[in-house]
Amino acid sequence: MADKSTPLNLLDCDKEKLRAYFVEQGEKPFRGDQVLQWLHQYGCNDVMSMSNISQSLRSRLADTTTIHAPETAFKQVSKDGTCKWLFRLDCGNCIETVFIPEENRGTLCISSQVGCGFNCTFCATGKQGFNRNLTVAEIIGQVFAAVRELKSPENPRPVTNIVLMGMGEPLLNTDNVISALRIMLDDLAYGLSKRRVTVSTTGLIPQMRRLRQEVDVALAVSLHAPNDALRDVLVPINRKYPLAELMQACRDFYPPGSRQVVTFEYVMLQDVNDSLSQAKQLARLLRDVPSKINLIPFNPYPGTTYQCSTRERLADFQQCLMAAGLVATIRKTRGDDIAAACGQLVGDFADKTPRRRLAARIVSAVSEVQAA
Ligand code: SAH
Numbered sequence: 001m002a003d004k005s006t007p008l009n010l011l012d013c014d015k016e017k018l019r020a021y022f023v024e025q026g027e028k029p030f031r032g033d034q035v036l037q038w039l040h041q042y043g044c045n046d047v048m049s050m051s052n053i054s055q056s057l058r059s060r061l062a063d064t065t066t067i068h069a070p071e072t073a074f075k076q077v078s079k080d081g082t083c084k085w086l087f088r089l090d091c092g093n094c095i096e097t098v099f100i101p102e103e104n105r106g107t108l109c110i111s112s113q114v115g116c117g118f119n120c121t122f123c124a125t126g127k128q129g130f131n132r133n134l135t136v137a138e139i140i141g142q143v144f145a146a147v148r149e150l151k152s153p154e155n156p157r158p159v160t161n162i163v164l165m166g167m168g169e170p171l172l173n174t175d176n177v178i179s180a181l182r183i184m185l186d187d188l189a190y191g192l193s194k195r196r197v198t199v200s201t202t203g204l205i206p207q208m209r210r211l212r213q214e215v216d217v218a219l220a221v222s223l224h225a226p227n228d229a230l231r232d233v234l235v236p237i238n239r240k241y242p243l244a245e246l247m248q249a250c251r252d253f254y255p256p257g258s259r260q261v262v263t264f265e266y267v268m269l270q271d272v273n274d275s276l277s278q279a280k281q282l283a284r285l286l287r288d289v290p291s292k293i294n295l296i297p298f299n300p301y302p303g304t305t306y307q308c309s310t311r312e313r314l315a316d317f318q319q320c321l322m323a324a325g326l327v328a329t330i331r332k333t334r335g336d337d338i339a340a341a342c343g344q345l346v347g348d349f350a351d352k353t354p355r356r357r358l359a360a361r362i363v364s365a366v367s368e369v370q371a372a
Helices: 015-024 030-041 055-064 136-150 174-185 205-214 228-234 243-251 276-286 311-323 355-371
Strands: 071-077 083-088 094-101 106-109 113-115 130-133 161-164 197-201 218-222 262-268 291-297 328-330
Touching: 015 030, 015 174, 030 136, 071 136, 083 136, 094 136, 106 136, 136 174, 174 197, 174 205, 197 205, 205 218, 205 243, 218 243, 243 276, 262 311, 276 291, 276 311, 291 311, 311 328
Parallel strands: 106 161, 161 197, 197 218, 218 262, 262 291, 291 328
Antiparallel strands: 071 083, 083 094, 094 106, 113 130
8 A cells, every 4th residue: 555655646546545545544445436436536636625525534644645637738629529538647658548429328438557658560550669568547537637627517428428539449458447447337436337348459358358357348459350370460469369369268267148249350451351251251150159249440640551441341241141040230431530449549758768678578478368
């Protein structure tokens, strides 16, 4: 727990950690529940306003703890209402968070790492390399800050869904991501249902198993190719966790009898993965995996050589999957005028790491997963 020199950031704590903290302070564990509620249900950022806590305990908390979320460095609102924040972290790096309002829901897309160590060839975030994992406070702090800002009295826009589809690979930061997910699901905090919180992964099999054991949320897998030869190129981690094993892990993800299905993301790249024979191969691959497929129009960014499939090709690909009995939707591109669409979340982080050291860090991050 926090020592005297580093005040505990209350946003770093899920309910268990807050309860343990108060017990350690000689207080009752339910104080942790109260603080969790003040922070995340009421959006309170000042312990002195936590009125059901005694004045003396509040003063003690004010002296020994902080409530410190990432700061908004820049905010942009797209023509379609999509809102993007650039949050500045203490280290000076920035991460991006996006809110996508729709008629019946509001989805917040959050980041889990600064940069990303997985060099998926079509993704702008991957081009930047990996800098570091986000802390719990930095992950849940994106939700905390966004919810506070979206709560304007004249036009409140509730966050109903959260997806970990921003910068980074959430399952390479599993400990912190799991704590943050617990806060999202906790009835004393954001109280989101398990179907409305989605973790997206490139397909790290051991970490998928751990996630499944520790917290009940929805899973999305970035598939992008119907066979190993192509996926090895587009999503290089496939060489470590090839499709046959990944499909088995997906079949095993939800408990038997569950009606939940895995979402497979498939970015549509012209003349790379969008032919009808590839659609048929994809249908065969997913034949016995309870799934739905989300076809994502590729969002271009400066320097990429990929192009998005044509509208006709997208529609034909979708039709082919549906004819084979699969559920396939085409994701509406949102916020592309402010570079907030998938894969455009580049952020702005100062990574001075020489390339070799950076590569070593990525290798060690991957071997962490392998060791799990
Ligand atoms: N690393 C995790 C979380 C990021 S999710 C994962 O890969 O699942 C972001 C999603 O957007 C992934 O499916 C990713 O493959 C996709 N994506 C990345 N770049 C894109 C781009 N330029 N256009 C469309 N989708 C992209």
